[in-house]
Amino acid sequence: MQSELAALEANHTWSLTPLPHGKKPIGCRWVYKIKRHSDGTIERYKARLVAKGYTQLEGIDYHDTFSPVAKMITVRCLLALATTRDWSLHQLDVNNAFLHGDLHEEIYMSPPPGLQRQGENLVCRLNKSLYGLKQASRQWFAKFSTAVQAAGYVQSKADYSLFTCRNGKSFTALLIYVDDILITGNDLKAISILKQFLHSRFRIKDLGDSKYFLGIEVSRSKRGISISQRKYTLEILKDGGILGAKPVNFPMEQNIKLSDTGELLRDPSQYRRLVGRLIYLTITRPDIMYSVHVLSRFMHAPRRPHMEAALRVLRYLKSAPGHGLFFSSQxxxxxxxxxxxxxxxxxxxxxxxxxxxxxxxxxxxxxxxxxxxxxxxxxxxxxxxxxxxxxxxxxxxxxxxxxxxxxxxxxxxxxxxxxxxxxxxxxxxxxxxxxxxxxxxxxxxxxxxxxxxxxxxxTSANQLADVFTKPLGKEPFSTMIRKLGVLDIHSPT
Missing domain, CATH: 3.30.420.10 (Ribonuclease H-like superfamily/Ribonuclease H)
Known part of the structure; x- marks a missing residue:
């Protein structure tokens, strides 16, 4: 907490001032989290000051909130390109990213717990953005994109989170997802210059070669790149109490027809949380895409048959928690x-x-x-x-x-x-x-x-899209997902 407060004060995030007449300060609170590596070991303990942005008033405390984030399709395309061209993949993290955004609105906040201040009637006049504010992500992205474009990078019109720079035969691509950055290209010197530039403008942590990006485990060899969400899958199985259940070979029964019949669940929040986590898992698991799509239709009023179908998906995940996509170098x-x-x-x-x-x-x-x-x-x-x-x-x-x-x-x-x-x-x-x-x-x-x-x-027998439109049996399902490039690098050979 003291380190976070020191970073906020060094960044001139606020200035202490008396509260003007007619203004109402928003609140704030501390949020604590343990950051872990992909193998589950503790990386660091983290404390973050978050403003209570839900008390902001539109038109007074904020105007626009939307901020683009990288599409997962773009991430997969970048990985496929990097392994084909044999480009290195570098990962960066921005410390206190949202704190770099400049505020145009007049916002006052109650002093955070633990802040040493003189005078009891003083409040914090926010000069820069803070986590929790409605416009925080938008202001950060605006400042970052302006800085990167000033360095000679061009913003893609297909994905506004992608920036590229072409200088003769040299090519560098930068992709940003909130405060996580991927950099690849064929010129290591240009990548090094970009890192130095970003470090001079923002507080950047160089994480080296990309191995764990947005919960996605990236494994690289001479044959290509494999991505999976094994750690995330095991967490879902543990929370669902399925670690000791018998696994199944396909996620949904072939002749099942889920509808709005059956006993309503007493607590639908458990079902909604489970399906929401499965939706994020489809980033690297196309084999469960159809099943999760069907389950998501009943989020408003889940019933017992829907929960049983969701638990079957978990039993399928238990059979191969390390399943993921493979991008070949050929x-x-x-x-x-x-x-x-x-x-x-x-x-x-x-x-x-x-x-x-x-x-x-x-x-x-x-x-x-x-x-x-x-x-x-x-x-x-x-x-x-x-x-x-x-x-x-x-x-x-x-x-x-x-x-x-x-x-x-x-x-x-x-x-x-x-x-x-x-x-x-x-x-x-x-x-x-x-x-x-x-x-x-x-x-x-x-x-x-x-x-x-x-x-x-x-022919219908070779139609790979069948796995996304209907539930398949064991043999056709296994054949289809192999053709999609879904494999488990953790399974024994």
Whole structure:
């Protein structure tokens, strides 16, 4: 606590002043946390002063709150690129990141416990941002992005948290997620200069090669990079009391149809917390994406069958807690995608569930499971909407990869197992069966005509997106996740 107060005073975060008439100070409190390494050992004890931002008034104490954070797809693309090009990965951490943001509003705060001050009627007039304030993250990102761009870096339009610098053959990329920074590139001297610049402007801690980023364990070898959330998975299993349960080989029973029937849970907070943690686990576990998507539909009123299905997912995680994605160093960095739809798959609304996945070469970088907002009148329509959503993702990935100096001269390959949807996308003809489809779905036709996307038929047996649209049995599920590049580096060979 004393160290934190010393850092706040050295940063001139506040100035003690009498409270003006008509102003009301916001409160503050101390928050304590134990920071641990990926193996569970204690790294340090941490105390942080947090303002009670929930008492702020919009238009008086703050105006804008939104702050961009790096997309996990961008993180995976950066890792796939780094292992393919054999670039080093560096991780930095910003000490007291939010304290660097400048405040434009007039905010007063009650003095924190433990602060030595003269005069009982003095309050803290905040000069700089503080953790807990509504605008804290926005002000920090604004100051950081301004500083980095002044150093010659260009902000990506595809992901505003990505900054790149190209100087001849030298290329450096910087990705920031709140106060955690990833740096990679082909020029170690440029990376060293960037680190020195950031350290001169902010309090930076150099963590060396990236090994544990946002709870994601990064393991690197000559064959490639593997990412997993093993420690996080074991914590979920421990909190759920599943460490002694019998494991299962697939996360959801094949013929299960969850609906809004069954006994309501007395305490729904346990279910909501569990599903919320599983959602974050899907960053490196595409094998549980569909199951978590279905469970998240019942967060408002969870019932006993929903909790039993969630516990089955935990039993599946127990079978291989170290499962994660592998990004091979042998990669051509070409884009190819698979899309699929489970027509009228929702038993309550009869809406279709669509899913897609995108490979960057042999590395899986993007996937999604989504229930459509409207009822599709045919399976062809549902598949066509899935193709359109996948095409949008491919277009965004093209612009992101362009900022990372990966130019795709060849069109992206889109696999679909519905011939009717392929014909609708390829033929610019309107007839009775397509009159009801909204015009925005024909976005894919323009991309095909421009030569950016090429569609290809794939048999249902080889449709990798099946794992994102429906529950599969043991054998097809195991086959699918192997093809997705999901493996466990902790399992014995």
């Amino acid at each position: 990669n051509d960095l070409s884009l190819r995608a698979f899309c699929d739809s489970n027509w009228a798959g929702c038993p309550m609304t009869r809406r279709s569930t669509t899913g897609y996945l995108v490979f960057l070469g042999s590395s899986l970088v993007s996937w999604r499971t989504k229930r459509l907002k409207i009822v599709s009148l045919s399976s062809a329509e549902a598949e066509y909407r899935a193709m359109t959503g996948t095409c949008c993702e491919l277009s965004w990935l093209r612009s992101l990869l362009k900022d990372l100096r990966i130019l795709h001269l060849k069109p992206a390959l889109l696999h679909c197992d519905n011939k009717a949807a392929l014909h609708i996308a390829a033929n610019p003809v309107f007839h009775e069966r397509t009159r009801h489809i909204e015009m925005d779905c024909y976005f894919i036709r323009d991309k095909i005509q421009d030569g950016l996307v090429v569609t290809k038929f794939v």
